Amino acid sequence: MRHAVRFMLGDEVISVAGVSPALSVLDWLRGAARLTGTKEGCNEGDCGACTVVLARPCMGRLDYRAVNACTLLLGMVDGAQVLTVEHLSEGTRLHKVQQAMVDAHGSQCGFCTPGFVMSLFARAKQPSATRADVAETLAGNLCRCTGYAPIMRAAAMIDDNEAPDVWDARSNQTLTQLEALQDATTLCLSDGSASFIAPTSEDELAHFLVQHAADKGAGRPTLIAGNTDVGLWINKKLMRLDPIFWLGRIEGLKRIVENADNIEIGAGVTYSKATTALVDLFPEIGGFIARIGGAQVRNSGTIVGNVANGSPIGDMSPLLLAAGARLALRRGTQRRLLPLEAFFLSYGVQDRAAGEFITQVSVPKPKAGAVLKAWKISKRADQDISSLMMAVYFDFDGTRINEIRLAFGGMAGVPCRALASEALLRGGPWTRATLAAAQAHLRHELQPISDMRASAAYRLDVACNLLERLFIETVERAQTRLPDASLL
Numbered sequence: 001m002r003h004a005v006r007f008m009l010g011d012e013v014i015s016v017a018g019v020s021p022a023l024s025v026l027d028w029l030r031g032a033a034r035l036t037g038t039k040e041g042c043n044e045g046d047c048g049a050c051t052v053v054l055a056r057p058c059m060g061r062l063d064y065r066a067v068n069a070c071t072l073l074l075g076m077v078d079g080a081q082v083l084t085v086e087h088l089s090e091g092t093r094l095h096k097v098q099q100a101m102v103d104a105h106g107s108q109c110g111f112c113t114p115g116f117v118m119s120l121f122a123r124a125k126q127p128s129a130t131r132a133d134v135a136e137t138l139a140g141n142l143c144r145c146t147g148y149a150p151i152m153r154a155a156a157m158i159d160d161n162e163a164p165d166v167w168d169a170r171s172n173q174t175l176t177q178l179e180a181l182q183d184a185t186t187l188c189l190s191d192g193s194a195s196f197i198a199p200t201s202e203d204e205l206a207h208f209l210v211q212h213a214a215d216k217g218a219g220r221p222t223l224i225a226g227n228t229d230v231g232l233w234i235n236k237k238l239m240r241l242d243p244i245f246w247l248g249r250i251e252g253l254k255r256i257v258e259n260a261d262n263i264e265i266g267a268g269v270t271y272s273k274a275t276t277a278l279v280d281l282f283p284e285i286g287g288f289i290a291r292i293g294g295a296q297v298r299n300s301g302t303i304v305g306n307v308a309n310g311s312p313i314g315d316m317s318p319l320l321l322a323a324g325a326r327l328a329l330r331r332g333t334q335r336r337l338l339p340l341e342a343f344f345l346s347y348g349v350q351d352r353a354a355g356e357f358i359t360q361v362s363v364p365k366p367k368a369g370a371v372l373k374a375w376k377i378s379k380r381a382d383q384d385i386s387s388l389m390m391a392v393y394f395d396f397d398g399t400r401i402n403e404i405r406l407a408f409g410g411m412a413g414v415p416c417r418a419l420a421s422e423a424l425l426r427g428g429p430w431t432r433a434t435l436a437a438a439q440a441h442l443r444h445e446l447q448p449i450s451d452m453r454a455s456a457a458y459r460l461d462v463a464c465n466l467l468e469r470l471f472i473e474t475v476e477r478a479q480t481r482l483p484d485a486s487l488l
């Protein structure tokens with residue numbers, strides 16, 4: 001076991017031991033490291049004031065990602081380079097991102113500014129950044145003063161300035177230093193009363209989880225991936241978790257494997273890494289994935305973490321239910337496969353034994369001509385929880401509906417399918433009359449909850465309206481020349 005977390009802070013390799021396993025990168029930066037440029041706003045992943053950038057080796061180069069330091073535990077930066085706003089300027093010379101924010105008047109009170117700077121810095125390091133994605137990049141950063149337009153202008157100035165910076169100049173050296181930090185030894189951080197354990201193989205993780213589940217004297221283990229859900233239990237519910245197991249060092253769980261008839265997304269794959277593979281399969285869902293959290297949340301949070309959490313308002317579960325996904329679970333050496341719908345038993349209860357974990361989610365490739373659509377209805381477009389979410393897999397040959405799977409989030413105590421309404425539609429024609437019959441059926445089949453986000457009546461109306469939207473998009477759009485609904 002290694003008892004110190006090792007990472008690069010700027011250009012310096014450092015090692016930290018003996019800290020609380022629940023210590024966030026934000027608290028460590030502002031406290032022990034005295035790097036107070038990184039701010040605490042919400043402490044729950046929403047405002048982006050705490051944004052820092054992590055660089056990790058990826059296929060022979062450095063992959064830079066903006067993440068929220070408030071939901072990131074210190075052990076999770078093992079083997080990475082951590083860059084904060086302090087690392088960008090060289091002496092009194094501002095980095096081009098900082099200079100653009102000054103020149104475009106992108107800062108007023110300045111509290112949010114380090115977070116915006118770090119998000120823009122990470123974006124400038126992405127080879128695929130385009131002008132169109134600025135708003136998407138910045139959706140996870142809130143500003144209460146500038147009104148965003150000057151910040152967007154700063155982003156455009158950065159795009160026009162391709163001059164390399166000091167981090168580009170030393171990237172080979174950084175890569176070598178980071179690669180030297182990668183080892184196969186389990187990391188165990190402990191302050192004497194609680195521990196954070198990060199193994200490097202799936203077998204080891206399986207062994208640890210079974211061992212701890214069986215040990216009545218030990219605390220209940222909590223497995224984390226991106227910690228974007230669990231981080232809030234620590235920061236807001238003040239839960240004391242011990243031990244915490246992190247799967248982020250297991251390379252085998254960070255893979256996306258394409259087979260002839262499915263893709264397998266490992267438990268360590270983040271939204272950001274999975275987006276291309278998912279959108280290649282289902283071109284219509286790109287806009288939907290971009291509305292899950294902000295970029296920082298998608299850079300840390302995993303698809304499997306969303307499913308495992310079992311939340312009735314999680315957005316990925318309905319999407320994956322409609323896609324016909326299956327989960328692969330492992331407990332010790334025992335493995336099993338489960339259709340996703342069988343995983344959600346009741347509110348807060350999933351079909352997962354003590355010591356068992358999900359290794360991957362397998363998503364079948366769609367039949368030629370079939371589509372997967374997903375709509376998220378929330379009060380704000382960005383960074384909001386769904387009041388209702390509907391996903392539909394639809395295979396229609398122009399005459400009859402060959403297959404339909406309708407799945408909902410925010411509708412019941414668990415993510416659910418409307419099986420009876422699907423059965424009514426399957427095999428039939430797709431006409432206004434069928435639509436009306438299916439809407440009536442949905443009203444009978446769905447038994448929505450009423451809560452602070454929406455009333456049951458609203459949820460039912462929206463579900464029926466979304467079914468109509470499916471009809472318009474798949475049948476009537478060409479005739480009526482409606483705009484692309486993914487933009488609405």
Ligand SMILES: Cc1cc2nc3c(=O)[nH]c(=O)nc-3n(C[C@H](O)[C@H](O)[C@H](O)COP(=O)(O)OP(=O)(O)OC[C@H]3O[C@@H](n4cnc5c(N)ncnc54)[C@H](O)[C@@H]3O)c2cc1C
Nearest residue numbers: 045225226227228229230293301302305306308314315358
């Ligand atoms: C600001 C903010 C915005 C958000 N916006 C959205 C949103 O728009 N839509 C949405 O759906 N969610 C949203 N979330 C919730 C969260 O980001 C997602 O649920 C995310 O996918 C969780 O993944 P994670 O890897 O961070 O999970 P973690 O927090 O690491 O874990 C979540 C749960 O899954 C369990 N778990 C993780 N991996 C495994 C595994 N392999 N096997 C078994 N159990 C496991 C953990 O024990 C825990 O119970 C948001 C969160 C924040 C902070």
Ligand code: FES
Nearest residue numbers: 041042043048070
């Ligand atoms: S402090 Fe608000 S996102 Fe971290």
Ligand code: FES
Nearest residue numbers: 108109143144145
């Ligand atoms: S400049 Fe004041 S919050 Fe953004």
